[in-house]
Amino acid sequence: MFTPQEFLSVLPFACAAAISPLLFTVALLVASQKTNSAFKSAAFLLGSFGSILTIGVLIFIFLSKLSSAKNFTKGDAFTDLFIGLLLLAFAIFQLRSKKPKKNTNNNISIFKAFSLGVILMSVNSSSIIMFLPAAHLASNYSDAVKLEILMVMIIFALLPAIIPPALLRLVQSQSQIDKIKSIVATKGQYIVAAVFVLMGILEIVKGLEGLL
DSSP: OOOHHHHHHHHHHHHHHTOOHHHHHHHHHHHTOSSSHHHHHHHHHHHHHHHHHHHHHHHHHHHHHHHHHOOSTTHHHHHHHHHHHHHHHHHHHHHHSOOOOOOOOOOOOHHHHHHHHHHHHHTOHHHHTTHHHHHHHHTTSOHHHHHHHHHHHHHHHTHHHHHHHHHHHHOOOHHHHHHHHHHHHHHHHHHHHHHHHHHHHHHHHHHHHHHO
């Protein structure tokens, strides 16, 4: 079972996986629908869950097999270095990426909400990329702990789809909602990039320590 130390070791990656401006913004749009908003939010969450579950399982299986197949002593260090450099590359990509255009079409069906959940989570690089260091960390633990780490990562990655419906029930003012949307749209990519840089540096330092 999870120990506090194991949970704390994966918590930074889980928190980073929870930062997804695009997923949050679309989930807020779905939750603000005038009709069947609860069902549409549930469909969006279900689609996101199915997508991140599939991707997460594949990443964990791949890195688990890769770890068991390594036959050189410094393989973990090289993996840490690779993941760190990959995170830094994604940080640059986030800063260079164009901001998504506002969607003025508010007519979203339940099926479309589900499809949006599947598609957006599938291309949600800011969350998916964090599964790599988490899976690499989990490769050192038992299968039961690996499963628990995977579940934690999935729950945190789904927070951008879970929080907006609750937020709309707590915040009644439309002007406040619009302000939140504006902050997420204008500052979100910089927050993601900063997190990527921080986590990338930590992984590179960890890899260098393993090589020395």
